[in-house]
Amino acid sequence: MISFYDSVYSVYISLYISLTHSLCIYLTHCLCISLTVSGFISYSLSILNECLLAPKSTPTPALLPQLIHPPTPALLPQLIHHSRRRDI
Known part of the structure; x- marks a missing residue:
């Protein structure tokens, strides 16, 4: 027979797994967005650098x-x- 504590523990584990999964997805999206933005900024700065350092x-x-x-x-x-x- 399942006790009350077993069911509470089961719900706790389910919530923990669900929240951890959601947090991982959120962090992955944030990482992808930040990498995209930083890549765009880096690319823009490299083009600007080439324009500024062009032969005079x-x-x-x-x-x-x-x-x-x-x-x-x-x-x-x-x-x-x-x-x-x-x-x-």
Whole structure:
């Protein structure tokens, strides 16, 4: 025969398992959301960092039409020379 304490203990165990399961699901969702947000922030900051650290030398206006259209093999050495960074 099941006693009153056994039934209370059974209900307690059921509630404990249910609440633990719900808490795990909640924490998993929070973790996924925080990882998604932090990944987006990290990606945005990396793009911003690349924009801020872009080479300061810009192509001369005479080279802009050549950069818009695919360069011919004769223009490649000139483009490579102008695109190199100058180390001080």
